Amino acid sequence: MNTDKLRREYRVHKEHLLEQNAASDPFEQFERWFSDAVNSKLDLPDAMTLATATPQGVPSARMVVLRGFDAKGFCFYTDYGSQKGKEIAANPNAAIVFYWRELDRQVRSTGIIEKMTSEESDAYFASRPVSSQLAVQTERQSLVISGREHLIEGFQRVEKTYSSDVIPRPPHWGGYRLVPNLFEFWQGCPNRLHDRLCYTLQPDETWEMTRLSP
Numbered sequence: 001m002n003t004d005k006l007r008r009e010y011r012v013h014k015e016h017l018l019e020q021n022a023a024s025d026p027f028e029q030f031e032r033w034f035s036d037a038v039n040s041k042l043d044l045p046d047a048m049t050l051a052t053a054t055p056q057g058v059p060s061a062r063m064v065v066l067r068g069f070d071a072k073g074f075c076f077y078t079d080y081g082s083q084k085g086k087e088i089a090a091n092p093n094a095a096i097v098f099y100w101r102e103l104d105r106q107v108r109s110t111g112i113i114e115k116m117t118s119e120e121s122d123a124y125f126a127s128r129p130v131s132s133q134l135a136v137q138t139e140r141q142s143l144v145i146s147g148r149e150h151l152i153e154g155f156q157r158v159e160k161t162y163s164s165d166v167i168p169r170p171p172h173w174g175g176y177r178l179v180p181n182l183f184e185f186w187q188g189c190p191n192r193l194h195d196r197l198c199y200t201l202q203p204d205e206t207w208e209m210t211r212l213s214p
């Protein structure tokens with residue numbers, strides 16, 4: 001299939017991404033853009049692609065949901081024994097990408113992933129809807145299973161097991177935090193003259209801002 005017809009021009013935006021207007025702290029810049037995405041009522045502004053890799057450098061990528069960020073990093077939750085969990089355990093280097101199409105904006109970040117504390121994971125698990133808590137108990141993520149019935153039966157089984165109890169967080173499920181050492185903010189512009197501002201973490205913990213050619 002030829003996809004040439006889908007080619008599109010990027011819109012003119014009110015503001016360019018200029019060094020003098022961008023925050024000197026990339027987390028602050030991320031907060032500005034994330035707030036813009038949320039306030040623009042975009043669908044899934046918190047969805048991000050997470051790329052991990054084996055120690056041999058074989059990559060894999062999938063979507064996850066951002067469940068909070070602060071000056072320490074970007075948080076998400078998953079099964080520690082999933083493919084991503086195994087890769088992170090063997091190689092903590094990872095990358096995330098956000099794409100907010102309606103704003104013609106992309107944010108990339110790379111860094112090191114660390115496990116969140118069990119207290120943080122417990123608190124988040126307790127805040128989830130009961131159906132999501134049960135789903136985590138049903139089956140381990142990324143295992144090969146015999147069919148859909150396996151999931152339905154498993155869900156019904158755990159529903160009975162925990163019908164009147166508080167559902168505990170299984171130890172294999174919890175949070176990770178990507179602690180960034182690099183950010184890139186990309187703003188699409190007409191004529192492919194896009195803005196790309198990079199922030200690279202320096203040995204003294206400050207961030208150096210550079211502009212890359214689009």
Ligand SMILES: Cc1cc2nc3c(=O)[nH]c(=O)nc-3n(C[C@H](O)[C@H](O)[C@H](O)COP(=O)(O)O)c2cc1C
Nearest residue numbers: 047062063064065076077078079082083084085142
């Ligand atoms: C929009 C979207 C959000 C998702 N959010 C999560 C998430 O927060 N955590 C998660 O474990 N999987 C999430 N998934 C499913 C993952 O993409 C993936 O299928 C799953 O985590 C297994 O990945 P793995 O086998 O590479 O470890 C999401 C999928 C989509 C499409």
